[in-house]
Amino acid sequence: MAGEDLRLSLVVLAPLIGSILSYLLGRRVPKLAGIVASGAVLVSFVATVLLWREVSPTTAFTSSLSSWLTVSFQGAPFSLPIDLYFDSLSAVMCLIVTGVGFLIHVYSAGYMAHDKGIARFFAYLNLFIAAMLILVLGKSLPVIFIGWEGVGLCSYLLIGFWYTNTEYAKAGRKAFVMNRIGDVGFIVAMALLFTYCGTLDVVELSKESVLARVPAGLAFLVGISLFVAATGKSAQIPLFTWLPDAMAGPTPVSALIHAATMVTAGIYLMGRMHGVVELDPAVPAVILWVALATAAVAATTALAQNDIKKVLAYSTVSQLGFMFLAVGVGQYSVALCHVVTHAFFKACLFLSAGSVIHECHHEQDMRRMGGLAKKMPITAACYGVSTLAIAGICPFAGYYSKHAIFGAISTTTNPFLHPYIGLVGGLATAIAVCTAFYMARSFIMTFLGSYRGEGHPHEAPVVMTAPVAILGVLAVVGGFLFVHPITDFVTGPLPPTSVGHESGGLFGIFIGSLPGIFGIALAAYLFILAPREKDVLRAIFSPLERLFERKYYADELLDIAVVRPVDKLSGVAYRAIDQRIVEGSGGAVGSVVQAVGELTCRMTTGQVTTYVLLMFFAAAALFSVFSQVR
């Protein structure tokens, strides 16, 4: 057991130590920062792999890092140990976090090579990995919460990494605050679960006997609170607008935190706590509708974006919605599969986009790109296969997980959802077409046609292209290598999936790929073959385009519904109430003193010392009375 203990601690501690080391060394020798940080994540990855080989759906390792805190009174003791728990579910998440994380670290060494703050950058990045690992390895909700807040902090620091730009710094603050709203849900869930179940241990909380202690009337509240937490971290309606703004951070950060790992924490939490989520069948129903709405809103918003990173950001929101669709119908392992394949192709897309931005001198507008396929062939190829993957075309990775989600929707037995399966399936298909369309559009605008910018882009250095290429390969083969083994692998902690492994033959594959093919074909037709018809379409849909461009005025709505009322109320609280208390009180207190003073000695001089003396005299007088009585 000791060996596993050591390795499990190493998984978390390596990036934590790496964070400090890379800062201290990177301050002096900037090149070392990237090497040390990447090395730390590699150590963590290797340790994870070693553990992963020994873990099976029915076994798990536990390692105790610290006893943190215990408060025991005569009632139930309240104890929160910092225990790590490595089961097949954590294993999959850890492999993604450390594996994809390592590739992105290597890439960052190239991408950030000339930045002044490279040491700080890698310190934050490694700290993020450590926090993310605590999140997925935590054995109790408070430990998960440590990681949950830790990744939020790192995300805040990295979005505002170039803090001299006030807008970037504000984007970081926005992300933190919106996540904080979700965190309130997390805290409420913890308070409720501890109050009624008496434990916050995730293993205990997966037992039916423990969960049965939650009163029926509160089951919905507990589940929904957890989902609120998930909407914050995983950018679902109404807490999704921070993610597009988070693109202010350096592109590797967007790839790592805002695509591959942190934003999937909500799905992980749902899976880990699926017993709680399913206590009340209304909760999965709410999750499904919110997920569907988010996927639709984000996919249509992505149609009208010209910033390449914004397209990818909305696409992430939309794909996260797809994952929550699977959560809503109770197919957590299917959701997890999409987490895995999404990590591959979305990280690849972001890193490719990063290379493009890097080579185009920080130009992010696709209207000033174009024709880059000739100048950056490897990057273009990687972006291309990832586009096919996200579009869900067989045999690319996204096909398998997306196909499984479509299969999962039809299997639901939830009484709130059953009547609407056709509607849900239809909408999801439409969204899949949208996804293929806007991704193909971004590929065409960036890589095909002729170059419209002013720079002199050429292929990125090897340190950047190699990780992109590896991710590209994973985006191609990830599906059939990993997806079905994963669904079987995680059946211990997650309920077994009812989605079959059947491929349905060639025709089935074709039908499954059809939304993707249709979307891509449409984009190719409108943007390459018949650009004029695009303008006609545009004219017809122009009011909608405005709506899409402004992401359904979500920021404005939030502003009107939440931000401004709170601001206004705060202003009122300050000016109308507090100013009066503060300014009025002086007078009020004064008059009380005056009244007391006049009453007792009629010698009010208005001097402070008099009051002090008065007080002591009064005390003395009272004491003499006491003595008399005695």
Added chain:
Amino acid sequence: MITGFPPLSFLILIPVIGAVVCYGPWFARERDAQARLCRAWSLAVSAMTLVLLLAIAKAGVSDPRVVLSVSETRPWLPSLGINLNLLLDGLSFVFCLLTCVVTLAVIAWSSRPAEAGPSWYGLLLVGQSTVLGAFLATDLFVFYCFFELMLLPVLVAMALWGGPRRLQAALKFLLYTIVGSVPMLLSILYVTWVSSEALGHSSGGTKFTFDLFSLSTVNALSPTQQIAAGLGFLVAFAVKTPIVPLHGWLPETYREAPHGTAAFTAALLGKVGVYGIIRFMFPLFPDFMLLAGPYLAAAGAIGVVYGAMVAMVQRDVRSLLAYSSISHLGFCILGIGVASDLAITGAVFQAVSHGLVTVALFLVFGKVIEREGTRDLDSFGGLAQQIPVSAFFLMVFSIAAVALPLTSSFVGEFLIIIGSWKGAPGWTALALVGVVLGAVYTLTAYLKTMFGPERERSGAASIPDMRGGEVVVAAALAAAIVFLGVFPQSTLDTIAPAVEQQLAKMPEGGLANPRAQMRPRASSAADAADTQSSEGLVQNIALAGKQEGTAR
């Protein structure tokens, strides 16, 4: 323990003696040199106090199974029943430790002697002594004296070296706290008066005492009398903590006091209110506390949100910190209102943690204010590149203020929330809104101070980034905050038994429990009190008091 050596009295006396030396004009002629000498001297004195406190505590718990409880009694006005009863248990220890650490930090902070000169250091030491006295005294009258004396050093420092509106602020501060504490004095006399008969029962006469434990054991107050007397105490503590809406003195005091004094006041004065409620009100007025519980919980939760909202619209850094204090201490009041073991333990932890975080924020922001020559948040900006060390520490302390896990604030807030949910779910949920708003104003303040493009400034460069002593102080405070967040166990083990003793008369679980289920442990409180009272007859008296109570 050496017999005849009264360690707790020494603890209170050392800073005063040190302060007297500060006023002696005899060790350097030049004012600057004098101030520098004074700084070194008071640094040594406050360090010595800290060491003595730790030594007393260490000697008090020679055996790990023993709960810390060092007490002292010496007669002062025996005919009136007033004795210098001092007690160092887990509860007073953590607050005394906070006091010593904060004083040391404030003195050690500025490498340049305060412009106020030598007497400022003297006042600070006097302040330390009175606050220590308030945390140690268990005689109600002695406590009251310290509670009032505490004001003087702050008042004088503010009136002499404060901001432009210092006199007005000082006057308001004085009036508020005195008007607030007069009811407490009356209540103290009332409690003694009512209890005197029961206490003197065995000897057939009356007997006066101000000793908390004797009064608590005799338990002579009927619920109605408890309400009358409890309200007097509550007003005094509510003003001091402060509980909204009795906070009228706070913003101006925090704004106008000189840097170090403001840090000292913000970190410590409010804690006396929190401590006072837990130490005195639970044992003396258990029925009143149960009755007032829901209102206190409500006031706490409203305070959390109200303080945070008002903090959000402040432009003056010090005002922002003032209202954020109201918000953070609202959590303590919430926990006290619910009165479950867990919540009160959390409240004590939160109070200590808030003291550390607040003093750190005041000191670092003080640096920024000093450098920029203004306190207006909107005229800061882009400082992260110019003063990176300050920026780093301010980030650490801001994170702690937001109560992220693995900082001390998280432990406190989390225990309060978990402990309060059962007793007052609605108010606890409301307080959680403050968690979001807290992130808003803290990060906004940081953003406006440190982030953004660098600005052109005139003459700002004359004050450099933090260095030397300042870095040491900031690093030590940061280490303490993180240590309490990562390894809170030893502190909790110190607090919890003391809290349990304080709550001995409350029904288990506080508000969450119906009143009927009183704890069967009331006798253990009497046992504890046994050591405090001068006679061994306490239990008989208690029995007599109870019989009388039932007869009535």
